[in-house]
Amino acid sequence: MSVTKSFGRGSGGEVLALQDVDLHVGKGELVLLTGPSGAGKTTLLRTIFAAERPEGGEIVVAGRNISRLRRSSIPFLRRNIGVIFQDFKLLKDRSAIDNVAITLDIRGIRRKESHARALEALGAVGLAEAAEKRVSCLSGGEQQRIAIARAVVGVPAILLADEPTGNLDPELSHDILDLLDSISRRGTTVMLATHDPMVVANASCTRLVRLERGRIVAMEQGVRAPIAPPRLLTPTPQGLDAGVLQPAEALS
Amino acid sequence: MIRPGYFVRQALRGMRAKPMIQLAAVGAIAVGLLLVGVAVVCALNVERLANHWGRGTQLTVYLKQDATRARADALAKLLRSRHEVARVRYISPRDARKRLGESLGSRAALLADVEPDFLPASLEVELSREADGAQARAIVALLGAARGVEEVDYLGRWAQRLGTLVGLMRTGAILVAAIIALACLYIVGSTIRLGVYARREEIEIQQLVGATPAFVRAPFMLEGALQGLVGGALALLALYVFHSIAAPEIEGALASLLARLDVAFLSPLQLCLGLVGGVLLGLVGSTVATGRYVEAA
Numbered sequence: 001m002s003v004t005k006s007f008g009r010g011s012g013g014e015v016l017a018l019q020d021v022d023l024h025v026g027k028g029e030l031v032l033l034t035g036p037s038g039a040g041k042t043t044l045l046r047t048i049f050a051a052e053r054p055e056g057g058e059i060v061v062a063g064r065n066i067s068r069l070r071r072s073s074i075p076f077l078r079r080n081i082g083v084i085f086q087d088f089k090l091l092k093d094r095s096a097i098d099n100v101a102i103t104l105d106i107r108g109i110r111r112k113e114s115h116a117r118a119l120e121a122l123g124a125v126g127l128a129e130a131a132e133k134r135v136s137c138l139s140g141g142e143q144q145r146i147a148i149a150r151a152v153v154g155v156p157a158i159l160l161a162d163e164p165t166g167n168l169d170p171e172l173s174h175d176i177l178d179l180l181d182s183i184s185r186r187g188t189t190v191m192l193a194t195h196d197p198m199v200v201a202n203a204s205c206t207r208l209v210r211l212e213r214g215r216i217v218a219m220e221q222g223v224r225a226p227i228a229p230p231r232l233l234t235p236t237p238q239g240l241d242a243g244v245l246q247p248a249e250a251l252s
Numbered sequence: 253m254i255r256p257g258y259f260v261r262q263a264l265r266g267m268r269a270k271p272m273i274q275l276a277a278v279g280a281i282a283v284g285l286l287l288v289g290v291a292v293v294c295a296l297n298v299e300r301l302a303n304h305w306g307r308g309t310q311l312t313v314y315l316k317q318d319a320t321r322a323r324a325d326a327l328a329k330l331l332r333s334r335h336e337v338a339r340v341r342y343i344s345p346r347d348a349r350k351r352l353g354e355s356l357g358s359r360a361a362l363l364a365d366v367e368p369d370f371l372p373a374s375l376e377v378e379l380s381r382e383a384d385g386a387q388a389r390a391i392v393a394l395l396g397a398a399r400g401v402e403e404v405d406y407l408g409r410w411a412q413r414l415g416t417l418v419g420l421m422r423t424g425a426i427l428v429a430a431i432i433a434l435a436c437l438y439i440v441g442s443t444i445r446l447g448v449y450a451r452r453e454e455i456e457i458q459q460l461v462g463a464t465p466a467f468v469r470a471p472f473m474l475e476g477a478l479q480g481l482v483g484g485a486l487a488l489l490a491l492y493v494f495h496s497i498a499a500p501e502i503e504g505a506l507a508s509l510l511a512r513l514d515v516a517f518l519s520p521l522q523l524c525l526g527l528v529g530g531v532l533l534g535l536v537g538s539t540v541a542t543g544r545y546v547e548a549a
Contacts, residue, residue, distance in 0.1 A: 051460070072464075079462035089457050093269070106463040108255055150461070 017043040018054070019214045025191065025207075027157075030184035032222060033193040034200050035211035041193035042086070044211070045160045048191070049081045050074045062157065079107060082151030082188075084161040088143050090135045096122060096146045097131040103154040121153035122146070125179065140167040144176065152183060159183060161192045165199055177203045181224075262471035263478065270450050274479065277443040281483025281533055282490070284436025288429045289491040289518070289526060295425030297515050298418055301506075311377035311392065312405040319373065319400035327398060328375055336383035336391060341376045345369040372402060385418070433533075437540075440533055444476055445541035455545045465546045469539070476538030477531045484530020488523055 018040045025031050033041045046052040048059060050069060059067045066077055082103075090099050097118045104114035122131050125145035135143055144167060151159055161180060165173035173196075181204045184190040194200065200208070205222035267274045315324055321342075328340045343351075348371035353360040379388055388406065395404045448455070458468050499515040518526065 049460075075459070075462045075464045075467075077462075078460065083460065085460075089453075089460065091454055091457060102458065103461045105258060106458060106461060106467055110255075111258065154461070 017214050018047070020057070021211070021214070021216055022057075023209065023216065023219075025189055027189055028184060028187045029206045030181060030190040030192065030204065030222070030224075031207045031209055032200060032203055032205040033191060033209050033211060034195065035217075036195055038213075039195075039211040040214040041195070041211055042162050043214075045083070045162050045191060045193055048158070048160060049078055049083055075106075079103075079154060080157045082154060082156035082159040084144075084147050084151045084159070084164045086163040086166050088147040090143055090146055090150075092136040093134065095132050095134055096127060096138065096142075096149075099135055099146055100150045100153050103150055107154070118149070118153055121149040124152070125149045141169070141172045144168055144172075148176065148179065152188075156188060159188050159190045161190065163194055163196070164192065165194065165196060170198065173199065174202065181205075259470045259474055263474040266447065266451060266471060266475050267478070270447055273443070273447040273450065274475075277440060277447065277476075277479045277534075277537075278483045278486065280436065280439045280443045281480055281530055281537075282486040284432060284439065284533070285484055285487035285526060285530055286490050287432045288436070288529075289487055290494070291425050291429040291432065292522070293491065293495065293516075293518065295422055295429075296518075298421050298425070300516055311379065311388070311395070313375040313377060313395050314402045314405065315373045315375070316400055316402045317372060319402075321373075323400040324373060324375065327395075327400065330398075331375070331377055331391075331395075334391065336379055336387045337377060338380040339378040343374045343376055345371050345373050348372070348374065437533060437536060440537040441540040444472075444479070444534075444537040445544075447475070448472060448538075448541045448545055452545050455542075459546070468546050469542050472538045472542045473535055476534035476536075476541075478534070480530035480532065480534025480537075481527060482530075483534070484527045487530065488518075488526050492517065 021040070021044060023031075033044065035041055043052060047054050047067070048061075050066060054067050057067065058065045061077075061080075069077060091102075097115055100118035100121050101111075101114040104117060105111075109117075119128060119131055122128050122145075125148050127142060127145050127149065130138060130142060135146060138146070144164060148161075148164065151161075159180070164180065165176050168176060177199065180190050180192060184206075192199075192203065192205070194203075203222075204224050206224060208218075208220050208222045209216055210218040313327065315327075324342055328342060331337045331340045346368055349363065349366070349368055352371065353363050356362060377391070379391070383391075392404050392406045395401050455468050459465075495515070495517050499517075502515050
């Protein structure tokens with residue numbers, strides 16, 4: 001991708017959120033986007049799933065330029081991109097399983113199957129037992145894991161995570177990072193945005209990209225930790241065995 | 253893949269989640285349709301009343317002074333050939349004078365020095381019971397243009413004025429119904445928008461995970477259609493109750509003033525149209541209400 005994005009045209013002036021960001025991410029990579037607040041990390045992720053349109057440049061996913069995608073094609077792009085939002089974006093009055101299954105419901109998958117797969121995804125993040133609980137009754141950490149389960153249940157080719165550990169204690173943060181690492185090792189491309197130095201220091205990644213004022217100011221090779229089964233997956237390993245977290249080969 | 257079951261579940265879930273908003277939407281639709289229904293029933297009955305008054309009417313065709321008896325007979329023959337005409341009677345100037353004298357009673361002596369032929373000859377025309385106001389007006393127009401006719405008196409032109417009035421009332425009723433329907437659409441749209449606003453987060457999330465606009469809209473459309481159906485049924489029920497209460501009163505008042513006339517209610521077809529109207533109102537309201545949020549993503 002090579003993109004430029006600005007906000008606030010008009011009397012309030014213009015802020016360049018992204019300036020000539022040029023980045024190529026390979027399949028199965030885990031890229032860590034770092035930088036202070038306002039650096040453009042979230043905007044970059046949002047342009048990838050077409051929540052923002054870049055003014056300049058292009059974003060190519062699996063050989064397809066998505067920056068000029070027709071509006072009617074955006075839903076189908078999003079079905080291949082899992083997103084973990086900083087504020088979770090969960091329906092608080094619904095059960096955990098309903099929140100995860102929504103990704104499959106919108107594809108027209110039958111309720112029984114969508115719930116079975118949602119349960120597997122919840123099992124993969126260690127929340128199978130909380131499947132029927134209302135989201136509002138769960139802790140921040142549990143809600144974050146539901147958001148992860150929802151992002152991966154559709155078997156996306158790309159997983160975008162915006163501050164996925166922002167609301168978690170250090171131990172749980174570590175578990176979430178392990179889980180994302182595990183997902184990436186199975187072929188899903190993961191892009192993780194964080195401003196947390198602890199995450200930057202501890203996360204296993206293939207590349208570390210630092211953004212400041214909308215520009216890439218540094219890019220370095222990351223350190224990938226030795227393969228170890230994440231602890232979150234231990235209680236219900238059937239989730240992985242059933243192929244819940246196997247990524248799609250390509251966008252279709 | 254279309255999954256009606258999913259959409260029905262979502263629609264019912266939405267309705268259960270915000271019952272007061274549902275109630276407001278159903279109420280707005282019911283009140284709006286009730287007002288439209290009242291306007292329609294009024295227009296319907298005014299029309300019936302006008303037609304009723306037009307029936308069995310006597311037309312008086314005054315002939316010119318120089319019109320011969322043969323011309324009068326020709327006109328009478330022409331009138332008798334029309335199915336709207338029940339009876340035609342020739343009144344000679346002398347007969348007319350005699351009638352006038354009878355109507356004056358004790359003051360008939362006033363006519364003593366008056367020429368016996370001072371009144372014009374005329375034809376008294378009785379229209380058949382089936383003839384309505386429009387047909388009567390057509391006969392009047394025909395006679396007005398006929399040779400030898402001085403003037404046509406159609407209930408002293410009163411019925412014609414009534415016809416004009418009925419036309420105005422009909423147009424007015426249609427206008428009122430249209431204005432009410434538009435106002436109702438606005439209110440219903442605003443009320444449904446409240447429900448959509450309460451679920452904007454759900455709409456946003458659905459779109460973020462890849463739902464198409466049609467998928468997001470479907471439960472709201474279904475919800476709107478259900479609200480419209482229930483609102484429409486309630487409006488028709490209320491209209492029926494009002495009709496049952498008010499009709500005998502109105503019929504009683506009319507009977508003492510004019511003539512016996514049953515105050516009509518809507519036909520089965522009109523009732524069905526009322527329900528369809530409710531459903532359409534709900535659907536249009538939902539489309540307008542969801543538009544902003546669905547397009548925004």
